[in-house]
Amino acid sequence: MIRLEVNGKRQNVDLPPETPLLWTLRDEIGLTGTKFGCGMALCGACTVHVDGQAVRSCVTPISAAANKKVVTIEALGADPVGAALQTAWVDMGVPQCGYCQVGQLMSAAALLRRTPKPTDAQIDDAMSGNICRCGTYTRIRAAIKQAAAKQGGAR
Amino acid sequence: MSPLIVSNVSRRRFLHGLSLSGLVLAVGYPSVARGQQAKKYGADDMPNGWVDNPLAFVSIADDGTVTVVCHRSEMGQGVRTSMPLIVADELEADWKRVRVTQAPGDEQRFGNQDTDGSRSTRHFFEPMRRCGAAARTMLESAAAERWKVPVSEVEARNHQVVHRPTGRRLGYGALARVAAGQPVPARETLRLKDPKQFRYIGKGQTKLLDGRDIVTGKAQYGIDTRLAGMLYAVVARPPVYGGKVASLDSAEALKVPGVERVVPIEPTGPPAQFNPVGGVAVLGRNTWAAIEGRRALKITWDDGPNGGYDSGAFKSSLEESARKPAKVVRDDGDFTAAAAGAARRVEAEYYVPHLAHATMEPPAATARIVNGKCEVWGCFQSPQAARDLVAKRLGMSPDDVTVHVTLLGGGFGRKSKPDYAIEAAALSKAVDGKPVKVTWTRDDDLHNSYYHTVSVEHLEAGVDGQGKPVAWLHRTVAPTIFSTFDPAAKHEAALELGMGVINVPFAIPNVRIENPEAVAHTRIGWFRSVSNIPHAFAVQSFVAELAAAAGRDPKDYLLEVIGPARRVSPETLGDTWNHGESPERYPVDTGRLRRVVETVARESGWGKTLPKGHGLGIAAHYSFVSYVAAVVEVAVDDKGVVTIPRVDMAVDCGATVNPDRVRAQMEGACVMGVGIATLGEISFKAGRVEQDNFNAYEVTRMAQAPRVIRVHIIPGDYGQPMGGVGEPGVPPIPPALCNAIFAATGKRIRHLPIRDQLKV
Numbered sequence: 001m002i003r004l005e006v007n008g009k010r011q012n013v014d015l016p017p018e019t020p021l022l023w024t025l026r027d028e029i030g031l032t033g034t035k036f037g038c039g040m041a042l043c044g045a046c047t048v049h050v051d052g053q054a055v056r057s058c059v060t061p062i063s064a065a066a067n068k069k070v071v072t073i074e075a076l077g078a079d080p081v082g083a084a085l086q087t088a089w090v091d092m093g094v095p096q097c098g099y100c101q102v103g104q105l106m107s108a109a110a111l112l113r114r115t116p117k118p119t120d121a122q123i124d125d126a127m128s129g130n131i132c133r134c135g136t137y138t139r140i141r142a143a144i145k146q147a148a149a150k151q152g153g154a155r
Numbered sequence: 156m157s158p159l160i161v162s163n164v165s166r167r168r169f170l171h172g173l174s175l176s177g178l179v180l181a182v183g184y185p186s187v188a189r190g191q192q193a194k195k196y197g198a199d200d201m202p203n204g205w206v207d208n209p210l211a212f213v214s215i216a217d218d219g220t221v222t223v224v225c226h227r228s229e230m231g232q233g234v235r236t237s238m239p240l241i242v243a244d245e246l247e248a249d250w251k252r253v254r255v256t257q258a259p260g261d262e263q264r265f266g267n268q269d270t271d272g273s274r275s276t277r278h279f280f281e282p283m284r285r286c287g288a289a290a291r292t293m294l295e296s297a298a299a300e301r302w303k304v305p306v307s308e309v310e311a312r313n314h315q316v317v318h319r320p321t322g323r324r325l326g327y328g329a330l331a332r333v334a335a336g337q338p339v340p341a342r343e344t345l346r347l348k349d350p351k352q353f354r355y356i357g358k359g360q361t362k363l364l365d366g367r368d369i370v371t372g373k374a375q376y377g378i379d380t381r382l383a384g385m386l387y388a389v390v391a392r393p394p395v396y397g398g399k400v401a402s403l404d405s406a407e408a409l410k411v412p413g414v415e416r417v418v419p420i421e422p423t424g425p426p427a428q429f430n431p432v433g434g435v436a437v438l439g440r441n442t443w444a445a446i447e448g449r450r451a452l453k454i455t456w457d458d459g460p461n462g463g464y465d466s467g468a469f470k471s472s473l474e475e476s477a478r479k480p481a482k483v484v485r486d487d488g489d490f491t492a493a494a495a496g497a498a499r500r501v502e503a504e505y506y507v508p509h510l511a512h513a514t515m516e517p518p519a520a521t522a523r524i525v526n527g528k529c530e531v532w533g534c535f536q537s538p539q540a541a542r543d544l545v546a547k548r549l550g551m552s553p554d555d556v557t558v559h560v561t562l563l564g565g566g567f568g569r570k571s572k573p574d575y576a577i578e579a580a581a582l583s584k585a586v587d588g589k590p591v592k593v594t595w596t597r598d599d600d601l602h603n604s605y606y607h608t609v610s611v612e613h614l615e616a617g618v619d620g621q622g623k624p625v626a627w628l629h630r631t632v633a634p635t636i637f638s639t640f641d642p643a644a645k646h647e648a649a650l651e652l653g654m655g656v657i658n659v660p661f662a663i664p665n666v667r668i669e670n671p672e673a674v675a676h677t678r679i680g681w682f683r684s685v686s687n688i689p690h691a692f693a694v695q696s697f698v699a700e701l702a703a704a705a706g707r708d709p710k711d712y713l714l715e716v717i718g719p720a721r722r723v724s725p726e727t728l729g730d731t732w733n734h735g736e737s738p739e740r741y742p743v744d745t746g747r748l749r750r751v752v753e754t755v756a757r758e759s760g761w762g763k764t765l766p767k768g769h770g771l772g773i774a775a776h777y778s779f780v781s782y783v784a785a786v787v788e789v790a791v792d793d794k795g796v797v798t799i800p801r802v803d804m805a806v807d808c809g810a811t812v813n814p815d816r817v818r819a820q821m822e823g824a825c826v827m828g829v830g831i832a833t834l835g836e837i838s839f840k841a842g843r844v845e846q847d848n849f850n851a852y853e854v855t856r857m858a859q860a861p862r863v864i865r866v867h868i869i870p871g872d873y874g875q876p877m878g879g880v881g882e883p884g885v886p887p888i889p890p891a892l893c894n895a896i897f898a899a900t901g902k903r904i905r906h907l908p909i910r911d912q913l914k915v
Binding site for chain 2: 015016019020023024026027028030031032033034035036037038039040042043045072073074076077085086089090091093095096097098099100101102105120123124127128129130131132133134135136137138139140141
């Protein structure tokens with residue numbers, strides 16, 4: 001039995017310790033907001049926060065997340081930075097199909113918490129692990145900047 | 156319950172199996188989907204045509220909430236917002252009180268649902284307007300009846316009906332039940348709004364109805380379906396098209412914790428059609444258990460006749476074919492004589508490899524069978540096809556199959572083939588109807604796609620003393636999509652030739668188009684923009700090459716080759732397809748093509764002075780009955796690394812419904828076009844795809860994407876036919892980018908992807 005804390009809630013899961021956090025969240029706990037895209041940490045669709053750090057849940061075994069605080073897209077709005085990003089995403093019409101956007105938001109939130117006033121190069125660095133096949137990158141960048149500005153981090 | 160009234164039809168309940176059938180009454184409404192004329196075009200020519208019955212699409216609850224059924228699939232084009240928006244505008248509904256619900260696969264009830272070909276808005280703008288106008292008329296009649304006044308004295312205004320002489324008002328909620336009892340007005344009596352009265356259509360202020368759900372993780376995609384007692388499946392599929400299982404040992408797989416069953420899936424084909432390619436499924440308590448179980452399977456494959464497919468060797472064979480005379484598909488004037496008499500001859504050959512859609516959400520579907528009825532959930536571009544083929548596979552009537560459509564995490568043509576729906580249904584049947592979800596992993600998606608074809612385009616021109624082309628030969632060779640349905644199909648079909656090779660409307664007197672044979676060795680399918688990609692890459696690169704050879708400005712030269720503004724019948728170009736549209740309503744309009752070129756040149760500052768290492772490239776293409784031109788600015792550094800500071804695009808798609816989504820589609824098409832030009836390639840060795848994941852099949856990431864994309868929409872007239880939006884933005888991008896690289900470096904790219912061709 002592995003003890004996880006997901007979005008502030010204790011979860012005991014009876015799974016092999018190498019089971020990826022992604023499939024545990026989606027299939028066992030029922031939090032399907034976190035998406036599968038590649039299974040090899042190449043696309044960022046599965047990004048969640050573990051103790052505040054953005055991690056790719058598809059390659060994170062549950063043993064590595066045990067007794068740490070896991071936050072998924074379902075709880076991102078509870079954080080002011082997360083809520084500001086979600087609002088900017090909707091206002092600027094960022095999503096097309098929307099599938100990758102949960103991972104984009106989780107990466108963007110980790111960036112803004114670390115770097116409230118990111119430069120273009122810092123945005124590139126933080127976001128280039130997240131693929132958007134619909135090609136919404138220009139709007140993602142603009143929405144990050146808008147959320148940063150709303151948070152007092154305008155540049 | 157009255158037909159126009161429905162309470163709380165939330166998507167959640169819908170996704171959990173609640174059928175809409177109890178809530179609408181579509182019976183007895185005159186079917187008008189099929190016109191009387193011999194030859195049909197547009198929506199009339201699509202299976203099951205169109206429906207404009209408000210009872211099928213609109214419901215109003217007692218609290219006034221308006222729910223509009225969207226029957227087209229949402230894959231990022233914004234259709235779940237734009238269809239309700241059209242209805243709401245004619246209905247005089249308050250947008251804040253409008254909801255959307257997704258139709259199941261049922262074309263008899265809703266009209267054609269095959270969401271591809273950039274058709275949703277151009278085929279359903281008018282029917283959806285009539286739905287809204289008819290429902291508005293019924294609300295007005297209801298109010299007049301309630302007040303016992305002539306209907307001419309009442310008027311619907313922003314979610315209320317107003318009695319003009321007295322100022323009395325009734326809300327839509329209060330009127331819904333009475334309105335439901337009103338007869339549906341005859342189509343010819345409907346009063347459609349003057350476009351000047353539109354509240355929402357064309358205004359560009361409308362946010363996505365699904366936006367909030369998407370950013371909070373609540374949005375439901377095909378891969379997100381969860382049913383009680385559901386098993387999770389992944390499938391080991393033959394690595395070679397047409398291959399079969401030769402031997403199977405599942406003992407180790409069954410020992411993997413969480414694995415419950417190993418189930419073979421029977422192959423069908425080749426030809427593949429939309430059927431599963433077969434293989435061995437592993438079913439477990441979660442997706443990871445199934446993936447681990449699949450890893451432990453011991454399978455030997457019988458590869459069959461495509462086991463030797465090598466895309467490198469195939470490229471050489473296409474090049475060989477492209478250099479010999481072949482089947483003539485268009486012949487204007489006398490190419491041979493004109494070329495012989497020309498001052499100069501220029502020739503070039505272009506190559507575009509196989510591509511995979513690589514939708515961020517891979518294919519996924521869930522099925523269960525209860526009491527002889529099957530329900531399927533998934534991300535389907537063509538839910539009626541899923542329904543019919545699941546029924547066929549299970550030996551059921553389509554009436555006993557319900558297909559629920561979730562959001563699609565990208566489609567790009569891949570999800571118009573419902574092979575994964577059939578897999579889920581076959582597996583559910585194998586486990587006594589238990590719910591089974593099939594998830595494709597990324598390697599599955601790349602290894603068993605319906606690939607974009609691979610092509611060589613051979614072009615020759617004879618030019619006069621001023622460098623102007625007087626003779627034009629285009630030999631296009633590529634395996635056809637139709638090979639996926641008929642192994643004997645070896646030539647490009649009318650719909651492929653009609654994507655920017657045969658229907659090029661240039662002012663050149665002697666034109667010959669030829670199409671040699673090509674045999675497919677894998678599943679060929681639609682990929683966003685389809686054959687327009689290689690055709691536009693070749694044609695628009697070649698025009699720029701001719702301009703360079705003549706020492707002319709590429710934009711001026713392009714306009715000269717297009718020639719004066721005129722409306723060209725596609726039939727005179729030998730194009731019998733014309734994107735399925737009427738040649739009279741949709742001629743090829745060179746004036747519109749010129750206008751997007753002129754607009755994008757002006758807006759991009761064509762001719763401006765650029766920093767060293769920068770260059771501008773231009774290209775224009777007509778596809779899906781829309782006109783798009785692009786100017787790409789590149790910067791090539793001393794190591795040969797390309798970055799894209801800015802792209803300008805001008806689009807003429809006629810009048811627009813939600814301009815912000817038109818802009819978004821162009822931005823996305825631009826990024827996809829950049830990816831095709833710079834990175835994308837699926838290659839085969841020994842019949843097998845060589846790319847397993849995004850490390851080998853690269854797609855554009857943020858740092859490589861254009862920094863700025865400016866979209867210029869040519870204003871349209873709502874009285875004129877609309878064009879497509881989802882696809883026409885892609886084709887001009889690769890040639891504009893390569894033309895820009897030529898301007899910056901003098902190096903001409905003829906084979907995609909560019910990858911490290913510029914590396915110093």
